[in-house]
Amino acid sequence: MQKPEQRVCRIGAETISSELQKFQTGQYRFGSTPATNDMWIAIDLQDEQFERAVAAYIHRLLSQRHRPFVNAPLEEHCPRGRDRG
DSSP, X not given: OOOTTOEEEEEOTTTHHHHHHHHHTTOSOOOSXXXXXXXXXXXXXXXXXXXXXXXXXXXXXXXXXXXGGTTOOOOOSSOTTTSOO
């Protein structure tokens, strides 16, 4: 469930390159303010294994820049087949 002011990063076939570049270059920042302490990452690439690999890659990138992500678990909220066709 999204919080007010929560950022949403949507990754699909048309946005994957630009969104991953934002994570690679540190354009997405995290901090203690409501505008920077949370982000929802929605990945829809029509391939569950690829989506999980992208999520793991983003997790590794975030862990390199932000210590709290090192031990943060990845959670899947809408597994394929439930809410998607």
